Amino acid sequence: MEDALLVDWSRAQFALTALYHWLFVPLTLGLAFILAIMETIYVKTGNVIWKEITKFWMTLFAINFAIGLATGIIMEFEFGTNWSNYSWIAGDIFGAPLAIEGIMAFFMESTFFAIMFFGWDKVSKKMHLLSTWLVAIGSNLSALWILVANGWMQHPVGMEFNVDSARFEMSSFWDVLFNPNAYSKFLHTIGSGYVMGSLFVVGISAWYLLKGKDVVKAKKSIVVGATFGLITSLFLIVSGDESAHQVAVNQPTKLAAMEGLYDGHERVGIVAIGQLNSEKEIGDNQDEFIWSIEIPYALSFLGFHDMNAFVPGINELVYGDEDHHNIESAASKIAKGKIAIEALTRYKKAKKEGDTLVATTALADFRANEKYFGYGYLKKPEDIIPPVALTFYSFHIMVGLGTWFFMLFFLILYFAMLNKLDGKKMLLRLAVISIPLGYVAGEMGWIVAEVGRQPWAIQGMLPTGMATSSISVAAVQTTFWLFAIIFTGLLIAEVKIIFTQIKLGMENH
Numbered sequence: 330m331e332d333a334l335l336v337d338w339s340r341a342q343f344a345l346t347a348l349y350h351w352l353f354v355p356l357t358l359g360l361a362f363i364l365a366i367m368e369t370i371y372v373k374t375g376n377v378i379w380k381e382i383t384k385f386w387m388t389l390f391a392i393n394f395a396i397g398l399a400t401g402i403i404m405e406f407e408f409g410t411n412w413s414n415y416s417w418i419a420g421d422i423f424g425a426p427l428a429i430e431g432i433m434a435f436f437m438e439s440t441f442f443a444i445m446f447f448g449w450d451k452v453s454k455k456m457h458l459l460s461t462w463l464v465a466i467g468s469n470l471s472a473l474w475i476l477v478a479n480g481w482m483q484h485p486v487g488m489e490f491n492v493d494s495a496r497f498e499m500s501s502f503w504d505v506l507f508n509p510n511a512y513s514k515f516l517h518t519i520g521s522g523y524v525m526g527s528l529f530v531v532g533i534s535a536w537y538l539l540k541g542k543d544v545v546k547a548k549k550s551i552v553v554g555a556t557f558g559l560i561t562s563l564f565l566i567v568s569g570d571e572s573a574h575q576v577a578v579n580q581p582t583k584l585a586a587m588e589g590l591y592d593g594h595e596r597v598g599i600v601a602i603g604q605l606n607s608e609k610e611i612g613d614n615q616d617e618f619i620w621s622i623e624i625p626y627a628l629s630f631l632g633f634h635d636m637n638a639f640v641p642g643i644n645e646l647v648y649g650d651e652d653h654h655n656i657e658s659a660a661s662k663i664a665k666g667k668i669a670i671e672a673l674t675r676y677k678k679a680k681k682e683g684d685t686l687v688a689t690t691a692l693a694d695f696r697a698n699e700k701y702f703g704y705g706y707l708k709k710p711e712d713i714i715p716p717v718a719l720t721f722y723s724f725h726i727m728v729g730l731g732t733w734f735f736m737l738f739f740l741i742l743y744f745a746m747l748n749k750l751d752g753k754k755m756l757l758r759l760a761v762i763s764i765p766l767g768y769v770a771g772e773m774g775w776i777v778a779e780v781g782r783q784p785w786a787i788q789g790m791l792p793t794g795m796a797t798s799s800i801s802v803a804a805v806q807t808t809f810w811l812f813a814i815i816f817t818g819l820l821i822a823e824v825k826i827i828f829t830q831i832k833l834g835m836e837n838h
Contacts, residue, residue: 336794338805339411345809346404347779348772349816353397353823355771358472358519359526360390361465363557365458367550372458382546383461384449385835386530389827391446396823400816411805415786415796422488422499423478426506430474438467472522473515480511482787483778484579490699492676492692497790510579513571514778520565521771524734527558528760528767531741533831535760538751543835552745558738565731570631576781577632577640580788582713583781585643586720588628591617593642593654599627602725605718611647611711643717647710659710666705669698703790715783723776730770737763 364387371379405427408416416423444452444460452460481487487504488497499505531554537547577584584590589605590597603621626636633640641656649658672694679687695702707713737760744750750757782788786796 332794334802335800335805336797338802338809339797340793342411342805342809342812343404343407344779345813345816346400346407347775349820350397350400350404351771351775352768352820353393353400354472355522355525355767356393356529357390357397357468358522359524359557359561360386360393360529361461361468361526362523363526363530363553364390365462365465366557367553368458368461370553372454378546378549381835382550385546386550387446388830389529389533391442392823392826392830394442396819399819403812411798411800412786412796413798415791417496418791418796419482419497419787422481422485422497422505425499425502426474426477426481430471434467434470434474438464438471441467469519472519476515476518477506477508477511479778480508480514481505482785483514483782484508484510484575485787485790490702492673492695493680495673497787510575513568513575516568517565517572518774520561520568521774523561524558524565524731525767525771527554527561527738528734528763530554531558531738532761532764535741535757536831537835539754539757539761546835548745548750551741551750555738555741555745558734559742562731562735562738566735569728569731573631574634580782581641582643582646583715583720583777584628584632585641585646586715586717586781587724587777589617589717589721590628590640590642591644593640593645593650595629595639596626596637597628597640598623598625599631600624600725602729605721607718611643611714643714647713659704659707659713662701662704663707663710665698665701666703666707668705669695669702670705672698673702700789703785703787703792703795706792706795707784712784715781720777720781723773723780727770727773727777730766730773734763734767734770 364383367379367383367386370376371383408423441460441463444457445464448457448460485497486508487499487501489500490496491498505511531551534547534551534554537543538551573584576587585593588597588600589603591609591611600618600621601624603623604619606616606619609615609617628640629638630636632638639654641650641654645654645656647659649661650656651658672691676688676691676695679685679691704713737756740753740756741750741760744753744756784792784794786793
C-alpha cells in the first residue's frame, strides 16, 4: 500500500510540474519566431512602427521566459529526487540529450536573450536581429534535446542492457537522436508551440481592436500572427499524422486508448466525437460507446497509411491473437519477463560465486527473454492498458481545438485582407477566448502522450512502479503541495504582469 501511494504521489508531483511548465514553454517557442519575423520586417522596411510592435511583444516574451525557467529546472531535479531508480537504470542515455540541451541550446538561448532584450540601440540593427533569431533557434533546440530524451522513453532504441550494472547503456547516439518517435514528437510539439504563440498574438491584438486601442499596430500584429498561425496549423496537422503513425507502430495500446477501441478489426474509422460507455470492461460484450460519430477508414489510414489495415484493440493486445494477426498476449509477455528476471538473479548469484557454467546458462536465458524484462514486474495482463477515458477525451479535445484554431486563423486572415476585421466583433471575441483554449489543447496533448504511455516509465522496459526513489510518501506529499503553491503563485504573477502590460498599451511597454 505504501509503495502504491509513493508511486501515485510521485507521478502526481511530476505531472503537476510538467503541466505548469507547459504553460510557459509553448509561448516561448512560438512567440520567439514571431518576434524574429516582426523585427525582420522592421529591418527590411525601416518602418519604426514595426520596431515598436516588436519591442511590445518582446516585453511579454521576456516576462514569460523569466518565469518559465523555474518549473523546467525543478522538473529536471525531480528525476534525481523522486525517480532515482529510473535515473540509475537510464541515466547513461537519458542524461546525454539533457546535458547537450543545457550546455548548447540553453546557454545559446540565454546569452542572446540578453542582447535581444537589452541591446536595442546598443548594437547594430543586423546584430540585434541576428540575436533575436538565435534566441528563437536556441529555444527550439532546447525543445529538440528534451524531446529526444522523452522520445527515447516512448520508444527505447540505441541501447544495450548491462547485466552486471543493471543499467541501460547507449550503443548508438545517432539511433537515439534520429529515433522516429523522437523527431515526430519534436515536430508536433514545436508545432503546437507555434500555434500557441500565434493565438497569443492574435487574441491580444483582437482585444486591442475591440477596445479601439493601438489599432494600427494591432492590425499589423494580427496579420503576422494569423499568417504564422495558419501555416503552422497545417504543419501541426502533418506532424500529427506522422506522430500517430509512430504511436500505431510502437505504442499500440496508447492508440487503442486514444480511440476507445476494444475490438480490433480492419478498415477502422476514427471517432470524431462520442461518449464512452463508462461500464465497458476489457473482455465483455458491451458497446464501447453510448453514441459516436465516426469517420470511416480514417484510423487504419492514420495509423498505418492503409485504409484496409487491421488495427488491434485493447482485447487483442491484452489477450493476444496469434492465430490471425500474430499478436502475443500480455500474459505470455509477463511470463517471459519473469523468466528474464529469474535468469538475471541466477546470473548475478553465479557470477558472485564464480560459477561460470551457471552464469553463462543464466545469461543466455536472460538474453532470450530480455525484451520482455519489464513485463515481469507487472501483476496481471490488464495492467498494460492505460486509463482509457482520460486518454480518449484528452486526445479528442486536442484534435477538436486544433481544428478550430486552423479555422480561426483562416477567418482572421481572410477578413484582415478584405479590411473588414473591425466589423467582426464576434470573431474577435472568439480570438480572445481562444488564448486559454490553446493552453488547454497543449496540456491535453501531453496527457495523451504521458498517460497513454502508462504503465511504463520506459515503454516495454521499465514499469512506472519500479522507477521511483526510496523516500517517504510524506516527503513527496509535502513537496507536492509546496510546488503547487509556488507554481500557482508564479502563474498568477505572470498573468497579472502581462495583463498590466497589455492594458498599458503598445506605446507604454
